[in-house]
Amino acid sequence: MTDEFDPVEFLVAAVRVDSHESVEEMRELLVETLADAGEEPVVDDAGNVRAAKGRDDGPHLVLNTHIDTVPPGLPVEREGDVLRGRGACDAKGPLAALLAAFLAVEPSNGRLTLAITPDEETISTGAHALVTGEDALNADMFVVGEPTDCDVCTAARGRFEGTLALSGGAAHAAEPESGVNAVAALESALGAIRRFDDDRDPHPRLGAPTLVPTGVGGGEASNQVPAEARLTLDRRSVPPETAEGFRAELTSSVREVVPRDVGVEFSLTDRPTPFLEAFDTDAEHELVGALATAASSVGEAGDGEVRPFGAATEASYFAPAPTVVFGPGHLADDEGAVAHSEREYVRSSRVRTAAEAVTRAVDGLVG
Incomplete structure (x- = not known):
């Protein structure tokens, strides 16, 4: 020095x-x-x-x-x-x-x-x-x-963040079968999230990635079948996963388990620079x-x-x-x-x- x-x-x-x-x-x-x-x-x-x-x-x-x-x-x-x-x-x-x-x-x-x-x-x-x-x-x-x-x-590890949006159809809560309940579909979506890394080998030095729900929202009235539900997710990634690869795989995994009449979209949080991978x-x-x-x-x-x-x-x-x-x-x-x-x-x-x-x-x- x-x-x-x-x-x-x-x-x-x-x-x-x-x-x-x-x-x-x-x-x-x-x-x-x-x-x-x-x-x-x-x-x-x-x-x-x-x-x-x-x-x-x-x-x-x-x-x-x-x-x-x-x-x-x-x-x-x-x-x-x-x-x-x-x-x-x-x-x-x-x-x-x-x-x-x-x-x-x-x-x-x-x-x-x-x-x-x-x-x-x-x-x-x-x-x-x-x-x-x-x-x-x-x-x-x-x-x-x-x-x-x-x-x-x-x-x-890297860190990604995004929002899973489930879409259904609003209806009167007295006739729930006349609508598509997006909040109820969260049950299946959360199951897919818990199992997301089950078949993934851990990284030799970083270990396993994590996927954690950190926020939830949905529904507009207490007597209405909710047409939308949102789930915020925090991802701590390991190589070679990329942000875009995670987005596509997460969307596919949730799509496979929720009812067919529920829309599924997972969007990474908008930012002007790439995520830290x-x-x-x-x-x-x-x-x-x-x-x-x-x-x-x-x-x-x-x-x-x-x-x-x-x-x-x-x-x-x-x-x-x-x-x-x-x-x-x-x-x-x-x-x-x-x-x-x-x-x-x-x-x-x-x-x-x-x-x-x-x-x-x-x-x-x-x-």
């Missing part, structure tokens, strides 16, 4: 900047930090902060994370090694570690890019812009900063080995374990290029939720460990 840049000092300043409603001030802090270090950052049309250095005749490695956080903002507290506050681990702690590595390494055998997105917690327009259009990164490897407690995560990087790739070796050599016992990540992430946008998720902090600890919770924290010593591990790995790959 450079003598001028202290990742923990940067992190303390960053956590004090609220970035759940707007990332403007946080983005300014990041741009100023890079400029003060002699780099030439740019903010692209999607709001990403980009900085690059090195040469084009070697591997291109991208360090990526996000500066937005979930609401609400939280008071910043420091107690010994612990820093508390919104964004401490998700994902300003990982950002501090990646930024330290970017500033420390001068590539002589490839290209190094820092690409920081503004809206990972919502619709990921920034990450989508990094891989599409004329300014797409077209990189060979990606390190995505998220709280992994300095483990190297090479796979994660599952990804799976070869654990034998040199990126994985470099970061795992570095983390185990500079960290605590057990650091550098190669495992899946516990949440959906923008890393899916960068796959199938070799991609790993890495950073200080926990999604949850023995006491409960950490990231996105009122007790969000990160240990300063772990930020320094992550910074040194990424620096060593990056130096070995492109330095």
Whole structure:
């Protein structure tokens, strides 16, 4: 790491900047930090902060994370090694570690890019812009900063969301046979949803996918056969399932079990960017080995374990290029939720460990 840049000092300043409603001030802090270090950052049309250095005749490695956080903002507290506050681990702690590595390494055998997105917690327009259009990164490897407690995560489930709509025909409840009851058809539809993955082999590292009903609605009057019913579904996918493949298969499965006179339509929730799909990087790739070796050599016992990540992430946008998720902090600890919770924290010593591990790995790959 450079003598001028202290990742923990940067992190303390960053956590004090609220970035759940707007990332403007946080983005300014990041741009100023890079400029003060002699780099030439740019903010692209999607709001990403980009900085690059090195040469084009070697591997291109991208360090990526996000500066937005979930609401609400939280008071910043420091107690010994612990820093508390919104964004401490998700994902300003990982950002501090990646930024330290970017500033420390001068590539002589490839290209190094820092690409920081503004809206990972919502619709990921920034990450989508990094891989599409004329300014797409077209990189060979990606390190995505998220709280992994300095483990190297090479796979994660995806997340899809949609609404199953069943349509029938309204009628007086005193003559139910004269209508088509869409709410009653939910019974069969829910059975198909429970059995949806029964014959599916679990992924060797991510396990089985999940499909969970998370909302229901239907009917307009208590004395009327309901003509419509709606069921919201949350899908946590594993490779090789895609959002469109899931939509088509779910529709077919429900169609097979509900009465023929009930209409069936399953629509994925409308969004301007693709869903975060599952990804799976070869654990034998040199990126994985470099970061795992570095983390185990500079960290605590057990650091550098190669495992899946516990949440959906923008890393899916960068796959199938070799991609790993890495950073200080926990999604949850023995006491409960950490990231996105009122007790969000990160240990300063772990930020320094992550910074040194990424620096060593990056130096070995492109330095």
